[in-house]
Amino acid sequence: MHHSAATLECQHALTYYNSPMIDDSPQKTRRCDLTRASILSAARERFATDGYERATIRAIAADAGIDPSLVMRYYGNKEGLFAAAAEFDLCIPDLSALPRPEVGASMVDYFLTRWENDESLQALLRAAATNAGALEQMRSIFTRQVTPMVAALCGDPESAPTRAGLISSQLLGFALCRYVLQLPPVVAMPRDEIVKWLGPTVQRYALGTK
Amino acid sequence: MHHSAATLECQHALTYYNSPMIDDSPQKTRRCDLTRASILSAARERFATDGYERATIRAIAADAGIDPSLVMRYYGNKEGLFAAAAEFDLCIPDLSALPRPEVGASMVDYFLTRWENDESLQALLRAAATNAGALEQMRSIFTRQVTPMVAALCGDPESAPTRAGLISSQLLGFALCRYVLQLPPVVAMPRDEIVKWLGPTVQRYALGTK
DNA sequence: GATGTTTGCCAACGTTTGTTGACATGCACC
DNA sequence: GGTGCATGTCAACAAACGTTGGCAAACATC
Incomplete structure (x- = not known):
């Protein structure tokens, strides 16, 4: 269900997060970042299994345990949510060194x-x-x-x-x-x-x- | 729900009106067969370009130039229409004779x-x-x-x-x-x-x- | 403790969807 | 001509959708 933090940081870096101990300009983990992440996680799951049109904002919000209107506030509209959920990098490694x-x-x-x-x-x-x-x-x-x-x-x-x-x-x-x-x-x-x-x-x- | 097997041949060819004077045994092509065919043709096009959910019955009916309720009468519901539109045979030929x-x-x-x-x-x-x-x-x-x-x-x-x-x-x-x-x-x-x-x-x- | 901002819920909107049933028109057959 | 089915239109339904704005609680800051 939930993505581990490790999988998230590689491709979908949450820019608001920074570790307070090392970083000198400490920006505390705001609560909204957590719900944003849970929305994104639920959205990925729904979009992956249902496709774009059948994955409804209401269902995604229910999975994330929050109100549908919050999705709109954080991601603008459904397209924005999908864009955020599907944003990633293939991170293709360099294969030219291989035999x-x-x-x-x-x-x-x-x-x-x-x-x-x-x-x-x-x-x-x-x-x-x-x-x-x-x-x-x-x-x-x-x-x-x-x-x-x-x-x-x-x-x-x-x-x-x-x-x-x-x-x-x-x-x-x-x-x-x-x-x-x-x-x-x-x-x-x-x-x-x-x-x-x-x-x-x-x-x-x-x-x-x- | 029901569809006459005769109209849904492999190549879904459009059978034209045959003249009643020459024709003795076969049944006349009824008008409904024409609209059925035009619905099916429009449905195939819409489903092929838009996918299942985005292809609306209303749009298909508009393409076919008839009322949406006719689609329901002839094919029961949207799933029935899709089943009829996507029903086909690969007609795979016998390749075992080839070199x-x-x-x-x-x-x-x-x-x-x-x-x-x-x-x-x-x-x-x-x-x-x-x-x-x-x-x-x-x-x-x-x-x-x-x-x-x-x-x-x-x-x-x-x-x-x-x-x-x-x-x-x-x-x-x-x-x-x-x-x-x-x-x-x-x-x-x-x-x-x-x-x-x-x-x-x-x-x-x-x-x-x- | 008062103030302003954040975070969330609730109710509602306007639209679109699949689907239904009533009603009009054409055509066949006695 | 009138009866009965076939063919088609119209209006409307209930549900689900994306989306919006207002309002309550939590929180931070002074």
């Missing part, structure tokens, strides 16, 4: 952990099917994070967008089947088997030829 | 034409992200049509579900990126290039080893 034949497997492995630890990604995928804002954000992540990574990896700026598109099609497609559609055999696949099957595919899309 | 190394490419090619000619598939994919009925239908298609085909192809009933899941992840993922997310490089890919990239992947999932 070339291993990049495919590492990529699959990294994205798997990412998908399983961050509800925002599932929320974004579900919402992107119907919500324009989520769609735009998904495109933005593709352009600004995935494509540059692939370009740095394969060294060919011309084919990089296509390669990034192919990799996304496989990784997003697998996430779709495993987390959204929940096709039984895909859900049942153990992690190492996924890497063994998908690794070579991603490897070829990233560095290989048609 | 083994070509099955991957043919499969990609076949599914591409299917996706581009039938709005129902896009409607189903978009709706499956949020609607339980669409999700169940997607799972059913996977179990009853995709998995048996893969099983007949690879001859191994044990690994068939996993292989079918992998193939679905790639094909659905590509459809997601091309038709729903519309990632620019994926949209821009010409058909033969898609086959060249995806063909070997599907081939390995269907017949190869990890």
Whole structure:
């Protein structure tokens, strides 16, 4: 239900928080920050399981144990809430130091952990099917994070967008089947088997030829 | 709720009026069949572009040029309408006669034409992200049509579900990126290039080893 | 303790949604 | 011509939605 503080600080840094012991300009943890965080946590869960339109502000507020009007006060409107809930960074690590034949497997492995630890990604995928804002954000992540990574990896700026598109099609497609559609055999696949099957595919899309 | 099986053929072709003088046995096409068809056509379009919740009965009725209450009379309720609009058969051809190394490419090619000619598939994919009925239908298609085909192809009933899941992840993922997310490089890919990239992947999932 | 700000709840709004039933018009058949 | 079904329109319903403004309590600051 609740995100641990550790998962939150990496991607969704709460800027108002600072540790009073170390920081010299102490700004005490205001109460509103707590409810803001609980709203955000509830919103992520609802958006992830219900999608954008079916996740109602009233339900999110009920999950967070507060009044719906508070959501409006803190996040303006529903779109603002979603934007805050789905804001995150893929934090793609630098794979160029790895031995070339291993990049495919590492990529699959990294994205798997990412998908399983961050509800925002599932929320974004579900919402992107119907919500324009989520769609735009998904495109933005593709352009600004995935494509540059692939370009740095394969060294060919011309084919990089296509390669990034192919990799996304496989990784997003697998996430779709495993987390959204929940096709039984895909859900049942153990992690190492996924890497063994998908690794070579991603490897070829990233560095290989048609 | 009820729908005549005759009007919902595989290609949902519009049957025209037939002249009563020549025609002896078949029943005349009643007016209601025309409006039913126009409702279904409008519904497919709306569901495909807007998803389940955002596609309103009122909008569909307006597109079809009739009153919203008629939709209820002919299809019971919104779920019934969606079920009728998304009902279809993949009509997977028999690929086992093909030379083994070509099955991957043919499969990609076949599914591409299917996706581009039938709005129902896009409607189903978009709706499956949020609607339980669409999700169940997607799972059913996977179990009853995709998995048996893969099983007949690879001859191994044990690994068939996993292989079918992998193939679905790639094909659905590509459809997601091309038709729903519309990632620019994926949209821009010409058909033969898609086959060249995806063909070997599907081939390995269907017949190869990890 | 008075004051102003924060934090929260409550009631209500205006709109949109799926859905219903009453009523009008066309068409077929005795 | 009149009866009966088929086809379609209109008005309205109840529920749910996002959203708003007012008001009560908690808190901080002097």
